[in-house]
Amino acid sequence: MIELEDLTKRYGDKLAVDGLSFTVRPGTVTGFLGPNGAGKSTTMRMVLGLDAPTRGDVRIEGKHYGELQEPLHSIGALLEAKGVHGGRRAYDHLLCMAQSNGIPERRVGEVLEMVGLHDVARKRPKGFSLGMGQRLGIAAALLGDPRILMFDEPVNGLDPEGIHWIRTLMQQLAREGRTVFVSSHLMSEMAQTAEHLVVIGQGRLLADTSMSQFIAENSRTHVRVRTPEPERMLDVLVEAGLRPATAADGALEVDGSEAPRIGELAAANQVVLHELSTQRASLEEAFMRLTAQSVEYHAYAPGDVQAAVPGGPPGPPAGTAAPPQGGQAPPGGQAPPAWGENWRKGRRG
Incomplete structure (x- = not known):
C-alpha cells in the first residue's frame, strides 16, 4: 500500500x-493519469525518496522509503529505463542491485528470463534498443519479488508482444494481492490494464x-437507434417522455434511457430497427474532458483558432492569430510566410 497525505512539492x-492525498491499494x-507537467513523475520520485516533499507525507506500507532496510523487497520501480551504467553488463547491473538488498544471485537469472533478456544478459545496455532498456528496467523492478510495483510509462518502446506481456504481468501481480501503480499516456492501453484511476492536473487531484465510474462521470453515454421509419420512431420516443436527437446520418441518439427499454418501445409499436446500440465514450474522451482546463502545454496546428476538444481549452490568446493556411494574408494585414518557409530560406541561404 502507498499512502499520500497532503503531498506538496515546490521548485x-x-x-x-x-x-x-490518496491511497494506492493492493489487489x-x-x-496514474495526467497531462504533461501534471506532476506524475515528481509524485513518483517523492514516493521513492528521490525528491523531498515541501510539505506532506508519503509512506510505503506505513514507512518512509528511507526507513526500509532492504527496499527492493518492499517496492520495485521503473522510473527511467536508461538509468543504468551503459558499460556494465545487464547481468552485472542486476547482480549489484541484488547484492545490495540481500537477494540471491539465482534471482538475477530468473528475472532476465522472465523479461526475455536471457540471451543478452552478458551484453552492455549502451547497445540496447529502447524496448530492451525497458525490459531491463522492469527486470530490476521485479528483482526483489516486491509487494509493491510502480511503473512510469512501462510500455514505452515495447513492441505489440511486449505490450501484451507487461499488461498481463501487471494484472497477474495484482491478482496475487500486490499493489501495482502505473503511469502512462497511452489511454487505450490503460483502459485495458487498470481497474482504478487516480487523475491529477496541475499538481492537484482531479479524480x-x-x-x-470515471468514464461514466466524465463522458456522455447514449443509445443509437437506426430505423427505416425514423419519423415514426421519433414520435414513439417523444410520447415515452424521451428527447432524442438526430445524428448526421439520420440515426436517432437517445440520452436518459437504456437500449432494452427502447427496444421494447419499438417492438410494442411494431417499428423495425436496423440498429440498437449503446454508445459509450472511451477513456481518452473522458480524460480529455476532465483535464481540458488543466493542460499546461497546448499545441496548435497551422490555421487553428480554437482547440478541437469540445468543452476544451480556448485557442490561442487574443491578438495571437494562428498562421493562416497557405500563407494567405488576413484582411488588412500582410501575408505571413507559408508554413516552414523561414526554415526553407535558412536552408537555401
Whole structure:
C-alpha cells in the first residue's frame, strides 16, 4: 500500500504537486493519469525518496522509503529505463542491485528470463534498443519479488508482444494481492490494464475512482437507434417522455434511457430497427474532458483558432492569430510566410 497525505512539492515559484492525498491499494492495478507537467513523475520520485516533499507525507506500507532496510523487497520501480551504467553488463547491473538488498544471485537469472533478456544478459545496455532498456528496467523492478510495483510509462518502446506481456504481468501481480501503480499516456492501453484511476492536473487531484465510474462521470453515454421509419420512431420516443436527437446520418441518439427499454418501445409499436446500440465514450474522451482546463502545454496546428476538444481549452490568446493556411494574408494585414518557409530560406541561404 502507498499512502499520500497532503503531498506538496515546490521548485522555486513552480508548484509541481499541490496537496495530493490518496491511497494506492493492493489487489488492483491503479492507473496514474495526467497531462504533461501534471506532476506524475515528481509524485513518483517523492514516493521513492528521490525528491523531498515541501510539505506532506508519503509512506510505503506505513514507512518512509528511507526507513526500509532492504527496499527492493518492499517496492520495485521503473522510473527511467536508461538509468543504468551503459558499460556494465545487464547481468552485472542486476547482480549489484541484488547484492545490495540481500537477494540471491539465482534471482538475477530468473528475472532476465522472465523479461526475455536471457540471451543478452552478458551484453552492455549502451547497445540496447529502447524496448530492451525497458525490459531491463522492469527486470530490476521485479528483482526483489516486491509487494509493491510502480511503473512510469512501462510500455514505452515495447513492441505489440511486449505490450501484451507487461499488461498481463501487471494484472497477474495484482491478482496475487500486490499493489501495482502505473503511469502512462497511452489511454487505450490503460483502459485495458487498470481497474482504478487516480487523475491529477496541475499538481492537484482531479479524480480517485474506478475505471467504469470515471468514464461514466466524465463522458456522455447514449443509445443509437437506426430505423427505416425514423419519423415514426421519433414520435414513439417523444410520447415515452424521451428527447432524442438526430445524428448526421439520420440515426436517432437517445440520452436518459437504456437500449432494452427502447427496444421494447419499438417492438410494442411494431417499428423495425436496423440498429440498437449503446454508445459509450472511451477513456481518452473522458480524460480529455476532465483535464481540458488543466493542460499546461497546448499545441496548435497551422490555421487553428480554437482547440478541437469540445468543452476544451480556448485557442490561442487574443491578438495571437494562428498562421493562416497557405500563407494567405488576413484582411488588412500582410501575408505571413507559408508554413516552414523561414526554415526553407535558412536552408537555401
